Amino acid sequence: xxxxxxxEKKRVLYRLGEVLESYTxxxxxxxxxxxxxxxxxxWAFYLSFFDYSILSMRTPEFSGIDNFRRVFSDxxxxxxxxxxxxxxLGTVPTRLVLGLLLALALDQANLWGRKVFRTIYxxxxxxxxxxxxxxxxxxxSASNNGLANQFLSLFGVAPKGWLSDSNLxxxxxxxxxxxxxxxxxxxxxxxxxxxIPLELYEAGAIxxxxxxxxxxxxxxxxxxxxxxxxxVTEIISSFQVFTQTYVMTSGGPGYSTTTLINLLHxxxxxxxxxxxxxxxxxxxxxxxxxxxxxLRKVFKADEIVY
Amino acid sequence: xxxxxxxIVVGLVLAAMIVPVSAAKKVTINFWQAGGDSQTAxxxxxxxxxxxxxxxxxxxxxxxxxxGEDPHVKFQAAIVGGTIADVFTIGDPFQHVLAxxxxxxxxxxxxxxxxxxxxxxxxxxRCSVDGKVVALPWFGDxxxxxxxxxxxxxxxxxxxxPSWTWxxxxxxxxKLTRDTDGDGVIDQYGFGTSGRYxxxxxxxxxxxxxxxxxxxxxxxxxxxxxxxxxxQFYVDxxxxxxxxxxxxxxxxxxxxxxxxxxxxVAMFFDASDTAVRFSKEPALAGKLGVALLPHNKxxxxxxxxxxxxMSSQSRNKAAAWKFLSFMVSREPMLAxxxxxxxxxxxxxxxxxxxxxxxxxxxxxxxxxxxxxxFYFKHPKASSMTPVIRAEVQQAMEGTKSVQAAMNxxxxxxxxxxxxx
Numbered sequence: 001x002x003x004x005x006x007x008e009k010k011r012v013l014y015r016l017g018e019v020l021e022s023y024t025x026x027x028x029x030x031x032x033x034x035x036x037x038x039x040x041x042x043w044a045f046y047l048s049f050f051d052y053s054i055l056s057m058r059t060p061e062f063s064g065i066d067n068f069r070r071v072f073s074d075x076x077x078x079x080x081x082x083x084x085x086x087x088x089l090g091t092v093p094t095r096l097v098l099g100l101l102l103a104l105a106l107d108q109a110n111l112w113g114r115k116v117f118r119t120i121y122x123x124x125x126x127x128x129x130x131x132x133x134x135x136x137x138x139x140x141s142a143s144n145n146g147l148a149n150q151f152l153s154l155f156g157v158a159p160k161g162w163l164s165d166s167n168l169x170x171x172x173x174x175x176x177x178x179x180x181x182x183x184x185x186x187x188x189x190x191x192x193x194x195x196i197p198l199e200l201y202e203a204g205a206i207x208x209x210x211x212x213x214x215x216x217x218x219x220x221x222x223x224x225x226x227x228x229x230x231x232v233t234e235i236i237s238s239f240q241v242f243t244q245t246y247v248m249t250s251g252g253p254g255y256s257t258t259t260l261i262n263l264l265h266x267x268x269x270x271x272x273x274x275x276x277x278x279x280x281x282x283x284x285x286x287x288x289x290x291x292x293x294x295l296r297k298v299f300k301a302d303e304i305v306y
Numbered sequence: 307x308x309x310x311x312x313x314i315v316v317g318l319v320l321a322a323m324i325v326p327v328s329a330a331k332k333v334t335i336n337f338w339q340a341g342g343d344s345q346t347a348x349x350x351x352x353x354x355x356x357x358x359x360x361x362x363x364x365x366x367x368x369x370x371x372x373x374g375e376d377p378h379v380k381f382q383a384a385i386v387g388g389t390i391a392d393v394f395t396i397g398d399p400f401q402h403v404l405a406x407x408x409x410x411x412x413x414x415x416x417x418x419x420x421x422x423x424x425x426x427x428x429x430x431x432r433c434s435v436d437g438k439v440v441a442l443p444w445f446g447d448x449x450x451x452x453x454x455x456x457x458x459x460x461x462x463x464x465x466x467x468p469s470w471t472w473x474x475x476x477x478x479x480x481k482l483t484r485d486t487d488g489d490g491v492i493d494q495y496g497f498g499t500s501g502r503y504x505x506x507x508x509x510x511x512x513x514x515x516x517x518x519x520x521x522x523x524x525x526x527x528x529x530x531x532x533x534x535x536x537x538q539f540y541v542d543x544x545x546x547x548x549x550x551x552x553x554x555x556x557x558x559x560x561x562x563x564x565x566x567x568x569x570x571v572a573m574f575f576d577a578s579d580t581a582v583r584f585s586k587e588p589a590l591a592g593k594l595g596v597a598l599l600p601h602n603k604x605x606x607x608x609x610x611x612x613x614x615x616m617s618s619q620s621r622n623k624a625a626a627w628k629f630l631s632f633m634v635s636r637e638p639m640l641a642x643x644x645x646x647x648x649x650x651x652x653x654x655x656x657x658x659x660x661x662x663x664x665x666x667x668x669x670x671x672x673x674x675x676x677x678x679x680f681y682f683k684h685p686k687a688s689s690m691t692p693v694i695r696a697e698v699q700q701a702m703e704g705t706k707s708v709q710a711a712m713n714x715x716x717x718x719x720x721x722x723x724x725x726x
Contacts, residue, residue: 054386141561142553143570144491164501164555166703250502251692253555253699269379271689272403 041285047278054272067279077280079255080263083170087259088238090174091181095234096227098178099185104215106186107193118190122183129180133247136176137163140248148172163249166256173244173257180244181237185230192226193219228299232292239288260284333625334365336391340377341612342370349645353638357629364625373397385409385617392620393630398611401433401441402683410440411616416627429651432680433613441613442634445648448607449505449575450673452584453595457482457494457572466597468672472513472539475600479549482572496549498562498571499540501699504681504691505608506575509599510536512606512679518694519719521682526719528694529712536602538708541701555699575599577610578670582647585666596669598676605677611651649674686722693718 048067050060071077102121106114124132139147140162149159162172196219204214220227242261245251251258251266260280268277342350347370354366369391371377378400384390385404396404404410417439422430429443451466458465463478479496486494499506511517514536518528527533544550551557551565563580565571567590584594599607614633620626632638639650640658649670655661661671681687694715701711 054382137558137561142557143551143565144493159552161553161555164553164557164703166700166705169556249556250695252695253501253703254696254705258696266692269376270692271686272382 044278044281047274048282050275052274052278054274060275063275067275068283070276071279071283076255076258076263077260080258080260083255083257084239084241084259086170087174087177087241088235090170091177092231092234092238094174094178095182095185096230099182099230100189100223102182102186103189103193104219107190118183118186121186124180125183127180129243130247132180133176133244136172136179136244137248140172164253166253169249169253169257173241173248176244176248177238177241181234185234188226188230189223192223195226196222224299228295231299232295235291235295236288239284331363332365333363333622334367335393335620335622335625335629336367336369337629338377338381338391338394339368339370340381340394340396341373343372346370346642346646349642353633353641356638357632360632361625361628364628366629385619388619390617390619392622392626393614393616393633395444395612395614396441398432398443398613399681399683399687401613401615402435403685403688404615405435405440406685409618411618411620411623411626412438412440413442413616413627413630414439416631421631424652424654426651426653426674428678429611432611432683441615442630443611443651444614444634445639445643445646446609446611446651446674446678447577447579447648448609448670448674448678449509449577449599450581450607450670451573451597451599452566452576452581453573453597454566454569454571454593455595456593457569458595460486461572465595466600468598470597470600472600472602476543476547476549479543479573480547483547483549492548493570495551495565495571496573497543498565498574499543499550499554500557500559500562501555501702502557502695503559504694504698505610507537507540507698508681508694509575509606509608510540510602512608512677513599513602513604514539515603517682518690518715519682519684519723521684524723526716526723528719529709529716532603534709534712537698537701537712539602540698541708544702545704555702575608578649578666579647581666581670596666598669598673601677606679607673607677609674609678609680611680684723686725689722690719693722 047060049062049064051063051066052060105111106118106121108114111117141147141149142159142161142164143149144153144159146159146162148162152159160168163169200218200222201214204218209217240261241259242265245257245259245262246265249257251262264277264280264284267273267280337354339346339350350368350370354368358365371380378396381390381394381396382404385407390409401410422439425443426446429446430439433439433441433443453466455465458478461481461484463481466474466478475497482494482496483492484494485492501507508518511533514532516527516530516532516536518533519525520527544554551562551571554562559576562571562574563576566574567584567587581594581596584590587594599605614630616623616626616630634652636650636652636655639652640655640660642648643650643655644660649667650656650658650661656671661667682690684690697706697711697715697718700706701708706714
């Protein structure tokens with residue numbers, strides 16, 4: 001039997017070294033992912049079938065689908081679901097439209113100071129949500145000198161209880177949330193816009209397409225993968241809304257701003273009822289998975305070829 | 307030369323014999339404080355230093371977890387994981403939650419009769435489960451009435467007398483709600499409160515001789531006539547008499563404090579640390595008054611306490627007890643209370659000028675003695691809070707009548723009491 005040529009052997013060893021090196025470099029990220037995300041996720045699935053209060057030091061007791069039954073028969077769960085959907089509908093489309101408009105506006109190469117504006121619009125994204133929520137509670141103060149009420153008084157409108165009126169509280173939370181994450185959406189759209197070949201616009205211009213037609217028939221269709229990405233991630237993060245409602249209203253007045261994660265936090269980390277909280281998390285996970293799948297079908301995201 | 311070598315050898319041998327022994331005798335205990343922060347750290351370190359100086363065989367490994375970092379959740383996780391500190395402090399009523407699972411070492415067997423007698427009984431009772439002491443109170447506080455003397459004077463309202471009633475309170479609050487600059491808009495309100503905190507309205511029930519639940523009988527009492535009457539009184543302050551500022555269903559306490567400091571609110575309930583802080587505020591000099599709360603059928607003032615406990619998992623219980631008992635002894639307790647503005651819970655500490663001579667502290671001590679009550683010590687207490695809050699907020703907003711809100715609350719509390 002003839003031995004392999006030396007060159008090939010060397011190449012195999014080199015490849016092996018390369019593979020090992022990549023895995024070593026990937027290891028920290030994977031370890032963190034496994035320990036802090038993957039294992040807890042699997043554990044939450046497991047716990048959702050158990051009666052487990054971390055207060056009683058008993059081992060978890062298997063309870064079948066009891067936790068899910070408790071979740072679905074809890075009227076507060078349905079209220080929280082409704083509130084979360086309201087929040088999602090209030091923030092995601094608004095952010096998408098405003099984010100695209102901002103990205104288009106700041107994409108004009110000859111616009112003065114566009115980097116400055118991009119930075120300004122992005123700043124809220126890197127601000128702590130707790131700090132932002134506290135500042136916006138002052139803006140939405142029900143007294144006459146809250147910024148929002150002062151603005152209304154310019155038009156002779158009586159001051160409103162932005163955070164204390166159950167018809168307005170979720171709206172106020174949405175306003176803060178749109179402001180907070182608009183810069184992120186704008187940045188992703190900007191990246192998407194920069195990926196569209198300029199020739200297409202030039203060709204459009206030669207054919208006599210107006211600015212609106214170029215946006216309508218070139219930009220929007222070609223931004224589809226970007227839009228899909230933003231839509232999915234925004235819907236997922238909108239279903240996880242917690243900090244702003246926790247800080248600004250603690251879920252009130254009544255249950256009007258109690259979201260699914262507020263309820264989950266309350267069940268898991270105030271009442272220590274981990275079984276219920278895990279079942280809620282699993283239900284949330286499955287509904288988001290389903291929603292993403294539907295969106296994927298609707299968008300057929302990977303069909304765009306230049 | 308030879309002698310020097312011998313001396314060194316003997317010395318080393320002796321040292322070798324002594325060192326392991328003393329190393330084995332030196333015990334390290336872990337001590338965690340819930341709610342400790344950069345402001346409380348210096349006094350805590352000083353107290354621990356004094357303890358270590360008096361007990362050279364024990365060293366204390368101290369960690370503070372601020373309230374903002376959910377110390378109770380962290381401690382609970384450490385108990386389940388078996389890494390909890392030997393001694394730790396928590397906020398009442400969490401000791402009942404922990405005691406229900408056997409996480410706390412009962413302390414009766416360590417305590418002398420004199421020691422037990424020195425605690426104010428209502429605080430020690432608060433730390434007992436089925437007659438067993440599972441925690442020791444470390445400091446206490448109640449919420450009394452803070453009021454603005456200058457606004458009272460301007461509105462021609464007499465300052466509250468110690469035996470004032472709901473009627474007087476309402477009359478004053480109405481007179482203090484006014485348009486001070488004549489532009490036709492109310493800019494000063496008689497009473498500041500918030501639907502966000504159960505402590506703000508549970509008082510009215512207690513002052514009416516009732517509560518949301520009857521702890522002894524283990525039943526909900528939210529829709530009893532007395533409870534509904536008390537809640538109606540509270541909701542009427544907001545909706546009918548309009549003596550409270552707008553936005554109070556969900557407002558944060560610090561915003562009420564701000565309005566009080568700005569002179570937009572004439573009265574509100576708060577703990578003594580706030581009163582002490584305001585008394586040092588130059589802008590409020592001579593304007594701050596502190597009074598007992600009004601009463602109806604009974605006196606009532608929402609109290610709170612931080613307690614100190616020993617883990618049943620501790621491997622150094624003797625040393626842990628030495629430290630725990632030091633922490634609740636007169637001098638360290640007074641030192642901590644003085645630094646943070648709270649009330650000591652030992653009778654023997656009341657001889658200190660801090661407790662009786664200071665005009666603010668005096669009112670709080672008296673309020674603690676008459677009518678001081680605590681949040682439920684039921685293990686489900688923390689589950690009851692969101693239920694009570696949500697119903698009261700709906701009544702305050704007017705989306706439900708008081709009667710309907712209390713009926714719904716009754717049902718929700720009954721369900722909670724029934725669940726295991």
